[in-house]
Amino acid sequence: MKMTMDVECTPEEARRVMGLPDLTPIHDAYLEKMRKLVEDGITPDTMESMMRAWAPMGDTGMAMWRQLMDRMTGSMSKS
Structure with a gap:
């Protein structure tokens, strides 16, 4: 049946x-930080440091992010 x-x-x-935690305060803090970065003017260095913090596996993760960004922007740069 x-x-x-x-x-x-x-x-x-x-x-x-399902007993999952309420992550609303963390989400709100993240959004506020992103809003502040955008208002202050996000730089490539800031973007790279954020990606490094988020990227799993260190440099391998960064290479993955770089590849993804290159594909999205149509860039063919190799680094």
Whole structure:
């Protein structure tokens, strides 16, 4: 026997039912930091330092990000 159940709920309700933590304060802090960076004028150095902080596996992760950005911008630069 196969049974299907559809549950209609908001993402907040689903998060609570599954017992997941509320990351709203972290998300808000991240957005505020990004907003400040944009207002202050984001530089390539700032962007690189953010990517280094986010990138898994250090330089390998950075190479992956660089490749992704090159593809998105159509750049054929090799570094």
